[in-house]
């Protein structure tokens with residue numbers, strides 16, 4: 001108990017950053033909430049899509065292009081406008097590159113591949129959903145048709161039943177995107193708030209001289225560490241809960257949906273990752289100023305690189321590849337996946353589960369490192 | 382008397398340095414034993430090895446009759462340590478710091494409260510209970526450091542240079558506190574490089590140099606080793622070589638040093654050396670300001686044994 005009590009006392013002395021980052025999250029959430037609300041309903045329901053077709057313009061490929069054209073504004077670039085510029089100025093929300101062999105892949109029952117670029121806003125998500133839906137329907141019929149003509153018929157009849165039905169209502173896409181923005185920003189809050197505070201508190205407890213004294217106590221060193229870990233866990237959960245309560249306050253009951261639950265689960269896993277990062281830093285570094293610098297670097301760096309602030313679509317490929325070394329990449333990637341998920345089921349969640357496994361792998365890695373570091377520090381020479 | 386600590390053939394090597402070289406000694410119940418030696422002589426290393434905070438290359442350590450190891454929590458319950466480096470939480474107040482470290486030994490809250498009060502009183506920090514370490518002067522901080530180490534009323538206390546860089550008032554407070562702890566029944570190991578402190582405080586002194594014990598015993602026993610009976614210092618502003626030679630040939634005189642200001646005459650043995658020297662000076666009409674006689678100090682002992690001064 002004395003460990004927990006002292007942990008709280010030390011924590012209390014470091015409460016400023018916790019409050020600061022919670023307030024930041026609120027402000028960010030409020031701004032995000034109010035600005036998105038003013039978006040025009042009509043223009044937003046039809047995203048601006050640019051199609052770059054390297055394949056033939058016939059057969060199932062043509063069906064695909066027609067399908068998109070019916071549901072989105074097809075944009076042509078003016079003469080010297082580049083695609084990246086168009087994305088940047090939001091003249092286009094979503095770019096679809098149809099590769100050569102797209103049609104053949106579908107006919108042969110292979111998984112067709114598409115490359116896309118997106119602005120990451122909710123119109124883009126809408127386009128993403130359309131594409132996903134088409135591919136899913138094609139996938140359902142694949143292997144179940146005799147010739148391409150039959151497949152096209154199947155597909156068309158499937159979609160004609162719902163031509164008048166909005167794919168997803170404006171509110172849903174809008175809310176999904178708003179939730180994603182909130183949870184993406186939480187990447188920064190977690191790292192800069194939670195990780196910072198826990199690392200700082202841990203440097204106090206892990207200070208060499210204090211550790212020496214702790215080792216001399218009649219409570220086993222392992223027990224003390226156990227209590228410390230539990231204290232940190234409790235704090236992390238409380239911090240996470242506060243973020244969740246805030247999200248309910250800001251986003252409302254849209255969180256009571258499968259999408260919402262997935263965002264929450266994902267953020268919970270990331271909280272555990274953050275906790276282990278914090279413990280590692282706290283064990284490794286004894287200088288509080290250094291902790292400050294390192295945590296800022298990690299929080300800001302990974303938030304930028306992994307797309308917590310700016311969608312990864314705007315980043316060079318090399319940066320995106322680099323960002324995979326951060327756990328944040330998998331957390332944010334999952335948020336983006338959930339955002340553009342039309343239905344939540346086992347299949348659509350597979351990539352999210354994959355990201356969770358990656359994050360848990362980071363947890364295991366960090367736990368091993370923490371043990372190595374603290375084992376090395378246990379004896380003092 | 383009961384042996385509280387038994388150190389046999391302890392040797393500790395850091396990568397390239399042999400910090401402690403085959404030392405053996407015992408500490409008996411109720412004693413204050415001083416480990417005296419210049420900086421780097423291996424005092425802290427000895428203490429940390431005894432406490433199993435360091436692994437050592439050779440030797441054995443018994444505390445309360447048991448072979449010491451990092452997991453002897455029952456033994457640790459009865460040990461208090463005040464490390465050379467101050468180890469307190471910046472974020473906790475004086476009271477909270479003592480409470481935390483005491484809490485690593487004492488679970489019962491009401492007992493702990495009483496113990497923490499006692500510790501605060503012992504080191505005289507009553508007026509600073511609510512202060513944070515950053516607000517304390519060096520001396521007060523050292524006192525807090527001590528309180529954190531001894532609040533759980535251990536039977537055996539290690540103090541590693543608790544008075545380094547401390548103002549005289551705090552130093553007196555600390556020394557008084559240590560005597561009080563002993564009067565309450567604690568056995569104390571005290572390391573320092575201040576010889577005055579061990580003379581005031583310790584029943585027995587172990588002198589270390591370069592990782593080895595070079596002498597041990599009571600203050601009086603050690604002074605025998607200095608091979609000096611008496612040291613007379615005289616402030617004289619002028620003295621001819623001729624006179625110095627004459628003094629050298631006086632009875633019992635072992636050594637004469639004159640630095641142009643102070644004349645130091647060292648006697649190996651004999652009585653009334655001071656009176657005889659004063660007689661000699663007045664007969665020769667030599668005027669002097671001050672004259673005083675000293676018993677040899679531990680510094681003289683150290684000088685005799687190692688050829689260098691204890692003071693740095």
Ligand SMILES: Nc1ncnc2c1ncn2[C@@H]1O[C@H](COP(=O)(O)OP(=O)(O)O)[C@@H](O)[C@H]1O
Nearest residue numbers: 381395398400419420421422423424425426427
């Ligand atoms: N962690 C360490 N690594 C290497 N050498 C050390 C270490 N700690 C102390 N030493 C060396 O061991 C010797 C004894 O040091 P120490 O026990 O601290 O002496 P004291 O406490 O008497 O001042 C010194 O030469 C010191 O430089």
Ligand SMILES: [Mg+2]
Nearest residue numbers: 424425465542
């Ligand atoms: Mg030392």
